[in-house]
Amino acid sequence: MRRKASLILLAFAVFFAALSPMLRWYAFPRLAKIPANQYQDMVLEAKDATLLDYGTMKARKVSEVTIVQTLKGNVEASERIEKTAGRDVVVWDGLSYVQGPDGKMVSRIPERYIFDAHTQEPVHATGEMVDGDPVHREGIEFKWPFLTEKRDYEYFDAQTRTAAPIHYKGTEDFRGVEVYYFEQTIPWTKVPYPRTMPVDGVTPESLADTGTTRWYTTVRKFWVEPLTGAPVYGEEIHKEELRGGTLLGDRDKVTAFAGHVKMREDYIDYTVDLVKSNRTLVLLMTSYLPWGFLTLGILLLSLSLYLEARSRRPEDPAPAQTTEPEPVNA
Amino acid sequence: MRALIAAATGLAVALALVFTLTALGSPAGETSPKPLLTTVPAHP
Numbered sequence: 268m269r270r271k272a273s274l275i276l277l278a279f280a281v282f283f284a285a286l287s288p289m290l291r292w293y294a295f296p297r298l299a300k301i302p303a304n305q306y307q308d309m310v311l312e313a314k315d316a317t318l319l320d321y322g323t324m325k326a327r328k329v330s331e332v333t334i335v336q337t338l339k340g341n342v343e344a345s346e347r348i349e350k351t352a353g354r355d356v357v358v359w360d361g362l363s364y365v366q367g368p369d370g371k372m373v374s375r376i377p378e379r380y381i382f383d384a385h386t387q388e389p390v391h392a393t394g395e396m397v398d399g400d401p402v403h404r405e406g407i408e409f410k411w412p413f414l415t416e417k418r419d420y421e422y423f424d425a426q427t428r429t430a431a432p433i434h435y436k437g438t439e440d441f442r443g444v445e446v447y448y449f450e451q452t453i454p455w456t457k458v459p460y461p462r463t464m465p466v467d468g469v470t471p472e473s474l475a476d477t478g479t480t481r482w483y484t485t486v487r488k489f490w491v492e493p494l495t496g497a498p499v500y501g502e503e504i505h506k507e508e509l510r511g512g513t514l515l516g517d518r519d520k521v522t523a524f525a526g527h528v529k530m531r532e533d534y535i536d537y538t539v540d541l542v543k544s545n546r547t548l549v550l551l552m553t554s555y556l557p558w559g560f561l562t563l564g565i566l567l568l569s570l571s572l573y574l575e576a577r578s579r580r581p582e583d584p585a586p587a588q589t590t591e592p593e594p595v596n597a
Numbered sequence: 598m599r600a601l602i603a604a605a606t607g608l609a610v611a612l613a614l615v616f617t618l619t620a621l622g623s624p625a626g627e628t629s630p631k632p633l634l635t636t637v638p639a640h641p
Binding site: 293310343364 | 606629641
């Protein structure tokens with residue numbers, strides 16, 4: 268009976284001991300992925316910003332500029348691309364909608380971001396674009412990979428349509444969550460006008476005809492929770508200028524936008540709570556379950572060996588019988 | 598010999614479980630009907 272129990276325990280010990288590394292190194296990389304149907308929005312604000320008045324072509328101070336960023340997973344497009352890509356793909360249709368203090372549109376930039384659901388590496392397929400311009404993305408955008416490392420990453424900048432390094436600057440505590448701080452500086456770069464302009468009748472083509480060009484620089488800051496790779500907070504010190512051409516008269520340049528863009532407070536709270544909950548799921552797969560299964564496997568193996576040893580121990584000798592000597596007949 | 602069979606059984610079940618789980622994956626779901634926003638939402 269003990270022998271049978273020790274064999275069953277041995278089977279379970281091997282089961283749990285094998286499950287431990289397989290869960291961490293085989294199952295986790297295949298199961299952890301961005302859902303194809305994810306929908307999320309984000310509101311960022313720039314208080315006391317500078318904004319160009321296209322009527323007078325002069326920069327003016329405004330109380331607030333608001334940026335509403337939406338990302339919507341396009342399941343049909345991702346399934347179509349997966350057939351040729353041969354891997355799990357996510358297609359995010361995004362919109363960055365910028366609104367002035369009067370509620371009027373300042374700019375709207377749509378984009379399509381296609382990436383590997385597990386690694387967040389860009390996947391190149393027809394439809395990948397920023398503001399209608401086909402692009403060939405390198406690097407990440409919006410989200411870091413699961414199990415983010417303490418190193419620099421290539422981060423795609425939608426304004427310049429190019430990727431540039433975003434530098435790991437250290438580990439910090441952000442509202443009780445350990446985060447990696449990343450920073451990217453895009454130097455002054457000539458960028459295209461948005462296709463949708465805030466004034467009727469003004470088009471990117473009509474602006475280009477005046478010889479006036481649009482320039483942009485930014486310092487982008489992200490605080491990223493490393494297990495999920497999700498940014499819990501972001502800031503951008505963003506400046507845009509119009510330079511040269513006949514549009515500005517005798518001026519060399521005029522500020523089109525300048526502001527320190529930060530996430531709105533209620534969105535920070537929401538994001539931190541969401542990331543904390545997702546972080547627990549990742550920890551379950553990468554730490555809690557693998558270590559728990561390994562410990563359980565070792566305990567079961569020990570118990571199995573103990574029972575096996577006891578079953579092999581020789582039985583105690585029977586107590587010696589004291590018998591009367593039989594009488595001997597002469 | 599019986600110990601070897603027991604260990605092999607444990608390993609086989611672990612492999613089968615992990616391979617099945619990863620092969621099943623998770624359903625893709627459907628594209629959200631919510632629009633790309635052009636107004637500022639009141640709250641997340």
